[in-house]
Amino acid sequence: MQQVDCEVPAARGGGSGQSRNVVAALLVLGVFVAISSATLAADFRFIYFSAYLWFGFAYGMCLQYGRFCMASAIRDLFAVGVPRMAVGIMIAVVLFSLVSAGVTVFGRNTFHASPIGLYSIVGGLVFGIGMVFTGGCASGSLYKTGEGSVAALLVVLSLSFTQVLVVDTGSWSNVLVPDSWTASAAAKGLPAELTATDGWYDQFLAGYVWDLKATTVGQALGFASPVAAAFIGNSLVNSILPALAILVAIYAGWFRKGYLKTLSTPYRGAATELEGLWAMVTASRRTAIAGLILGVTAGLHMWVMQALQQALGIYNAGELLQAMGHVEGLSIQDTVFDPGYFYITTQEAQGAGWVFEKLGVNVRDSIFFGLDNGVPNPLLNPVLWMSVSLVGGAAAMALLNNEFKLKFPSREIALWAIGGGVLMGVGARIGLGCNIGAFFATVTNGDPSGWLFGLGMTAGGFIGVKFFSWWIERKMEREMSLDL
């Protein structure tokens, strides 16, 4: 159990195939260099877009190298008892939280805490079921798209368009809304064009979510010192200690028995247990390295975006777009979605929302699009640049390692991808994010709501695994009856 030789071999012999892949990887890189250079030459303010682009590219390389996937973490644990990916994600959580704390202390953090409520668990649950059905989480589906998986691309598309349908639910969904939400939404006095009391999602946001309290652990514990709030409250209490507790639980539940069975030296109590824990953490070098780099990169991303905001004198990319003369698609506050850190689902929803608008559907009468996020042209959506370049970075890394393969799914796998993507889209909007925005970026910045989403996602993953196992057995039984 402890050490497994799992290095994935590259194509044998190298030769022209390998050379072609290296050239293709360089071409992918060249495309993004060209986009970055050309836009910067046209207007230096595109540096803000390029920052998102290159961090996206780095995320893509990192995720592909480590096969980093939240679906894999939960699924492998429950389905086949392999903790490799769950361990890698906890490593990334610890590292990201430390870098985030440093960024916060230096006043460079762009993170805003989410309201704390039951909605995170429900959203996580639905998202977790969906990601097990599709075989990839939101970020996992993006990097697998870069590896050439058409099924993963279907997941991304399904997830994106479903989000628009959820946030723009019409009057028919008002029957699902408690009166208290409607009253609370009406009391907010939002502009009439947002129709805040019409449609389930608008009232869910304005009448329920906005009434919940949002805080970080550092703030909740009342630290006077910003350093203590960031490093002790946000990082240690909200991220590192829970991550260590999860690692110990995974060790005790999934790793310890096998490790002790293969132990060649006498058992030495706590020393042996610690060695076992370390063996688990380092069992997959590739995953551990990827987790480490991902954590540091995600922290640096916040630093860079905040520094650029200060340098450009803006708080939101919408101001930049307006100054550059691109006002189409801005929200009523002249803003667009611009978190300043690693995020996946909202920009994908914006892309799908733009398509809906081109088809004549007004999606900006919703709070989600109309009030803050806007529906900018995808070519001028800085955060969407990050998602696209994430796919590119994953493709470049896959090509360099001879792991790129264009794979078309069977009809059955395509249906699972689309159906699971629908659940992920619904879960992402209820939970206000995905495995990255509502979990990874959240828990690492001291926001306890991320753990609620993670709890729901884990429960959803467990249900998804049980359902999928049942489905396989049922299929086997059906085949067996035909056989007889």
Add this chain to the structure above:
Amino acid sequence: MNAELTGRFRPLDRAWSVIARLWNRGRALGPRTVDLHPHGILTIDVTGDFTGDTCLRTNLVTKMMLDNCAPSAVIEIATDNLASVETIPFMLPSHGCVHIATVRSETGWIVYARKEEGPRCSR
């Protein structure tokens, strides 16, 4: 059927033959050999071809395969799913199997494993 073709395959419950029918797609299932450097010539007892399948499906059915193999059987798992290529070697010890090698194939990767002899084989 797989049970008839493979030499050291345990007399199985009906489920296994169905797994084989479902998941081994046109590959030669009978005993055959591969020359796997530096392990020498191996006789393959059980083959699972999961090319095109998702990781969860690949991992779950591989788990069933590993559980149902006879002691000392050599198992060959073909997949083009990178996540499974990474995960399967980690699954092997808890199913009484050892990882022999992972090699690149025309369509993806092939993971070779051997079921161990002795008490660890009985589950």
